[in-house]
Structure formats: structure tokens, C-alpha cells
Amino acid sequence: MPRFAANVTMLFTEVPMLARPDLAREAGFDGIEVLFPYDHAPKDWQAALSGMPVALINTHPGDWAAGDRGHAAVPGETDAFRASFSRAADLAAQLGAGRIHVMAGVARGPAAEATYVENLAWAAAQVPDLHLTIEPLNPDDMPGYFLNDFDQAARIVDDLALPNLGIQFDLWHAARIHGDADAVWARHKTRVNHIQIAGFPGRNEPGGGGFDLTGLCAELDRTDYPGWISAEYLPARATVHGLMWLAALKGRARLIGA
Template sequence: MPRFAANLTLLFTEVPMLDRPDWAARCGFDGVEVLFPYDNPMADWERALAGLPLALINTPPGDWGSGDRGFAAVPGMELRFRESFLRAADYATRLQAGRLHVMAGVAKGPQAEQCYTENLAWALAEAPDLVLTIEPLNPDDMPGYFLNDYDQAARILDDLANPRIGLQFDLWHAARLHGDAGLVWADHRHRINHVQIAGFPARNEPGGGGFSLPDLCDDVDQHCPETWIAAEYRPAKGTAQGLGWLTALKSRGQPIGG
């Protein structure tokens, strides 16, 4: 059975951030992810996690309010990228994060792709004990974001040819970018090392959009058992009240009464 992680940035917002890991564990999640853990010291995170696995964090985006979305693909910002990556790598190492998502930033064109590929190669060499991931994001939610196509991401990963970096499959973004998230999964499953799910088209509780979550679980279990399935969505009401989908997926295959 796949492992399920709660995205603490979007879920359990009814309580303070450092209280959310405990809520996630009590609600049946196997682990958590958090987009940007940097507002809290690592020691506070260690206490809050209390041994609960941390599936993924992102590299720092910069000044979000000013439009920064990371720096890996932004020509001229190589030093800024490297400083932010080293900070992220420090958090990921100490908190034993399973994946570190390297944010590309707002950029476009061949020079940006070259910058991105070179920065990713540097990051892989600089953090040999970490597993990295990259994620295409749709332009409605992330205007101007460099990485906005799964085939583009696949080309970059193939150029890097390093098993420690893979593709982050976000069901919401894949559907918004390419229409049929199932085809995206089928085309790129062998490159995927982290999965995020949400409902479509409202990005609430997972389900709908013509995508079978039970089939996804079976595929992950069979082909990439080390991959987490993370819930990254906006709860329609209270988080705990909307977790029927998690109960249903985790109970699959269990004997009656088990």
C-alpha cells in the first residue's frame, strides 16, 4: 500500500503550523510534506515531527509577494540560487526529507533552460545524499514559471541522466497543463519520484476529473513503491471532516474487519 502524506501548507490550517504534524498522524496520514519550512527553526520542526516522516520540502522561493518563485532557471541569479539551495539542503538533511523540490523560477527561453540544467547538475553534485525533484506548474496558478510542460521536464531530466533527480507528478497541474492527467502519468511514470493529488476541477478533496485514484495507488505500489502520494489540496470545509477519500484508499485490500 502506498504511503500518504499531508501537505501541511494547505491542510490542517485550523491550527498553527507546528501543531499540524500531530493532527496529520492522528488522522491517518503516514507522513507530511511542507512547501516552505523556513519560518520555523529546524529544532522546532524536529520536535513537531517527533519521528513522523517528512516526504518533501521546496527550495526557498525568494520574495513571494514580489513574484519570486525560485531561482534555478533565472539567468544572472546563480549565486542567489546556490545560497538558497544550500539552505534547503541543510533543512532537508537534518529533517531527513525524502525529496527536495528545486523551484525553477520565472524565466523563459533557451538561456533559462541552460541555466536550469547547469544549476540542477551543480545541486546534484553539491548534495550527493539528497534526492531531488522538479515539477511543471500551470501558468494560471504560477504565471511565467519556467517549467510548465511535462515533456520539457522529461527532456531536462534525460539530459541530466542522474537517478537522484526525478519528476514530481501533481495531478492538479498535470490536468491544467495537458488536459488528460492519465496520459501524462502513462507517458512519464518511469521518471516520477513524488506524487501530489487533489480534486479536479476545484482543487478540493481528491477525486473526479476522470482520473482513478485506486488505479494510481496500484501503479505506485507496483512500479514505484518508494514514492509518496501527497495530499495537496484546499479542503472544502474542515480538513479532518473531508478525509473520507483517505480512509477509502487506505482500506483497499484489507480483509473485512481488518
């Protein structure tokens, strides 16, 4: 049955970051993901997690305020990318994170794609026991981001054919980019190694928008999906007051597993 992770960068923001894993555990999540865990020492994360699994972390984006969104596809920034990736891989090992989202950065054109492909191949070879993900981000929320289309991501994943590289399927971005998240899922689900959910069109609590989360869970049960479903959304109110969706989906999963 699917495992559910709380994105503690976006959820439980009523409390400081290192207090959020405990709230996620109490709320019924099986693990957490965190976008950028670099502001706290590994030992402090380990204490805060207290055994809570970490589904995914991102590579460090660089100077966010200056416009950096990662370096993997940015020509001339290979050294910065490799340093960033090595830092992420070391932290993932210390936290037990099973996946690293490799952020592409702001770039465009053939040189950017060639840089991206080379850096992905290098990164995958460094961590053969970890899953790497690439995530298309919609251009309204992330202007200029190199990876902005799921068909583009699928072509890159297929061309590289690396066993530990897959697509991060974010329902919100799939709907924003392509208009029909169901169709994106149908085309690319065999390439997916991490799932993120949110409501559409408001990016609040999961549900609505024409995407059947109950059906998704049933399909993942049938296919023995080994990854996570992560809640990455903007709570409409205090996080703990909007978790009916989690209780419903986990309740359904318990019935199937009984």
C-alpha cells in the same frame, strides 16, 4: 504499498503550522510535506514532528511578494540559487526530508534552460543521497514560471540522466496543463519520484476528474514505488471532515498487503 503524506501548508490550516503534524498523524497520514518550512527553527520543527517523516520540502522561493518563485532557471541568479539550495539541503538533513523540490523561478528562453540545467546538475551533485524533484506548474496559477510543461520536464530529466533527479507529478497541474492527467502519467510515470493529488477541477478533496486513484495505488503496488503520494489540495471544509478518500485508499492498501 504507497505512503501518504499531508501537505501541511495547505491542510489542517485550522491550527498553527507546528500543530499540524500531530493532526496529520491522528488523521492517518504516514508523513507530511511542507512547501516552505523556513519560518520556524529546525529544533521547533523537530519537536513538532516528533518522529513524523517529512516527505518533501521546497527550495526557498525568494521574495514571494515581489514575484520570486525560485531561482534555478533565472539567468544571473546562480549565487542566489546555490545559497537557497544549500539552505534547503541543510534543513532537509535536520528534518530527515527525503526530497527537495527545486523551484525554477520566473524565466524563459534558451539562457534560462541552460541556467536551469547547470544548476540542477550542481544541486544533484551536492546531495547524492537525496531525491530532487522538478515540478511543472500551470501558467494560470503560476504566470511566467519557467517549467510549465511535463514533456519539457521529461526532456530535461532525460538529458541530465541523474539518478537522484525526477519529476514531481502533481495531478492538478498535469490536468490543468495538458487536459488529461491519465495521459501525462502514462507518458512520464517512469520518471516520477514524487506524486501529489487533488480533486479536479476544484482542487479540493482528491477524487473525480476522471483520474482513477484506486487504479494508481494498485499500479504503484505492482511496481514497488518507493516514494510518497502527497495530499496537496484546498479542503472544502475543515480538513478532518473531508478525509474519507484517505480512509478508502489506505483501507484498500491494507487489503492488498494482508
